[in-house]
Amino acid sequence: MHFPRRARALTALAVLAPLSLAACGSKDHTPLASGLPSTSTTSSTVAASTEVAVTGIDYAFEGLPATLKAGTTFTFTNGSDKESHEMVLFKLPADEKRSLAELLALPPDEVNKVTGAPVGVAVAAAPGSDGVVVEGKLEAADPGRYIALCGLPTGGDPKVIEEAATSGKPPAEDPNAGPPHFTKGMVQEFTVE
Numbered sequence: 001m002h003f004p005r006r007a008r009a010l011t012a013l014a015v016l017a018p019l020s021l022a023a024c025g026s027k028d029h030t031p032l033a034s035g036l037p038s039t040s041t042t043s044s045t046v047a048a049s050t051e052v053a054v055t056g057i058d059y060a061f062e063g064l065p066a067t068l069k070a071g072t073t074f075t076f077t078n079g080s081d082k083e084s085h086e087m088v089l090f091k092l093p094a095d096e097k098r099s100l101a102e103l104l105a106l107p108p109d110e111v112n113k114v115t116g117a118p119v120g121v122a123v124a125a126a127p128g129s130d131g132v133v134v135e136g137k138l139e140a141a142d143p144g145r146y147i148a149l150c151g152l153p154t155g156g157d158p159k160v161i162e163e164a165a166t167s168g169k170p171p172a173e174d175p176n177a178g179p180p181h182f183t184k185g186m187v188q189e190f191t192v193e
């Protein structure tokens with residue numbers, strides 16, 4: 001990669017996101033679960049294409065089928081007119097049986113142990129922009145369960161996010177930065193066959 005420092009910074013963003021969720025969450029207060037896409041929106045049809053165009057909107061992924069073929073690659077585009085978005089792709093361990101909602105309700109240490117490092121990260125900081133892959137590859141190479149999420153802050157300044165992405169430094173203080181987008185529903189599981 002051309003941007004190793006950049007990749008580290010964004011990985012930190014993605015990995016830290018669940019920490020903030022767990023810190024403010026509890027069994028009685030689970031903003032993530034309430035924002036999860038309902039299972040009725042998923043399809044059992046295996047996508048025919050092995051290249052899938054995903055769009056990040058406020059606050060969901062569009063174009064991401066429930067089931068895909070191994071070897072599928074993704075492009076990522078920001079479809080918002082105000083927010084930054086990213087697509088962070090994780091592959092779950094083969095023996096992991098818990099649901100996405102159960103996993104994200106776990107303590108942060110355990111979540112991070114389950115997900116490990118992302119398979120790939122693409123960031124589209126400017127609203128309407130094409131995502132830039134800054135870590136790994138946006139590819140579902142092998143069969144299994146995958147998760148796509150956006151850990152960028154709600155209402156965050158796209159310039160601050162872009163700066164963090166290009167400088168390799170942590171994001172500057174942003175008084176408008178709210179909870180990560182995945183707590184508002186921008187998280188989706190899919191299966192690769």
Ligand SMILES: [Cu+2]
Binds near residue numbers: 056150186
């Ligand atoms: Cu987002």
